[in-house]
Amino acid sequence: MAERRIVAVTSCPTGIAHTYMAAEALSKAGAAAGAEVKVETRGSIGAENELTAADIAAADAVIVAADTAVPEERFAGKPIVHASTGDAIKDSASLVARALAGADAAAASGAPAAAAAPSGNTAGGGYLDQVAAAKAAQKSRQKGAYRHLLTGVSFMIPFVVAGGILIALSFAFGITAFEEEGTLAAALFEIGARSAFALIVPVLSGYIAFSIADRPGLAPGMIGGVIAGTIGAGFLGGIIAGFLAGYVALWLVRSIKLPKAAQGLMPVLVVPLISTAVVGLAMIYVIGEPVQFINARLTEFLQGLSGGSALILGVILGVMMAFDMGGPVNKAAYTFSVGLLGSGVNEPMAAVMAAGMTPPLGLALATTLWPRRFTEEEHEAGRAAWVLGASFITEGAIPFAAADPLRVMPSIIAGSAVAGAISMTAGVELNAPHGGVFVLAIPNVLTSLPIYLVAIAAGTIVTAVTVATLKRRVSIGEEAAVAGAAA
């Protein structure tokens, strides 16, 4: 086992003696416990032996031995032990032991978690510690790649919600109102669809990369995300771009060694240039080609199916709509159906819209009925998802799917398949390519509204029940794992 590292800060009111005695005591106790301790002293000379970001990042635990207020933001996420300088001077060994125990507990639960209940605490620290501990405990369940994904999703959600609702508002002016240039509806559509929605995938991939590599990841991640949009790779392409960008940037930062004089070039030139080039080229040549291929093959496949079994076509259209929301599979189904509108075949369009509405609706229903299986952020996204789903803005499901693709994607695919199958089998026809509930009320746009509502409701319920079932199993499993690690 590698030597464990502790960083500490000591501070006392006069800053003449206790600060330094506490520092010395902690260094001594650390050495005795076989841990490397670096102590920043904040005395009347000012801060000395200051902790660098690298010191803190490398530390397994933090000790704050202070009788004055010491800012602790920089230690976020690390297990912290609080004490007075008096405690540190008299019983530094037990402080070090508590810090190391906190580090072990954090390591056991997979990520740094605040541990080690503070005893000699500065006033008011207790509650903040508890909050920090609770947050850290929650974070500790979010491991590795999953945590990066969630970071990207949490930054993405506002773009989905704001953009989606503005698009829905533009539909409220009439389903084709946005096509009239210069109108408010056109402006709302411009903001929502062409601006906010254009940023969804870049923000997702950018912040996945940011979570992995910190600042150096952001540029290649966002640029890779824009390319994912351009090549039609959708949010799945964006996730690939984000992880690729993050790990490429991280690798560059760690492995390129420049002479000291040239080190300033690393963050402004070398890392962004190389990582962006690598990610961009990979997206275009490695991801772009297969995406186009998939899109083309699927379109051919659908053309082969038309005229055959309505049930099978409905199921397949439904599956495709929910599969990648904006990616090549979804686009193939949507474009295929819109193309058929021109030849007067309107059933696939109805199936596609129903299948595109149920993913956000089903997830919104699930967050309402089973709130405890979703995070606070997902509750927010869930409320917006009602509006987005009703407006046939399938993107409302992306935050859920991106955060937890293995459980959410099967759920929304199942619901959409059901919705598509019912709509298609019943022969419902729709001759508008978008609009959701806003077009349903318009005469002659849709045939047999009641059966169409049944299709949407059935798909919504199937998605909600499936996702709740899958999520329950998983969260029980994870809690057991955490409990096991803590025991």
Added chain:
Amino acid sequence: MADSATVLELIDLDAIDLAVEPADRDGAILALARRLQATGRVIDAEAVTAAALEREAIGSTNVGFGVAIPHAKSEHVARAGFAFGRRGGGIRWAGEAVADAAGESTGDHDVDLVFLIASPAQASDDHLRILATLARALMHEEFRDALRGTGTAEETLSLLADRLSA
């Protein structure tokens, strides 16, 4: 640590008292403050004692191991420095200062080694560094034992010079 200044700039032979008379905290602090006044570092021993007691009120400077380090930062100090006092029979370091910042009394135990540190309102960083070195050194048992074992003030002074000028 202390390259440009040595501990000898901070302590004089006459500021070392190996047989402190008073057995109570306030008396011991005043006795050491008077020594600092006699060597010209402190202008007003009473005022410095008052400042040191004020600091004791915030939190006892009895740091354990039989050591107390009362200190005063005051305009009644002419030049930074410290005095060292020893009392074989112990000095009651009972702080009516019950609660320090930790909410816990560190007083109520006898101490036998006392360093009274006096610093002007504007002390130089060099001097503060030496005091920091002293504070760090006190955390080591062999240094405390050595302080207890010296026979004369001269011996104590050279021990301090050896240990704190590195």
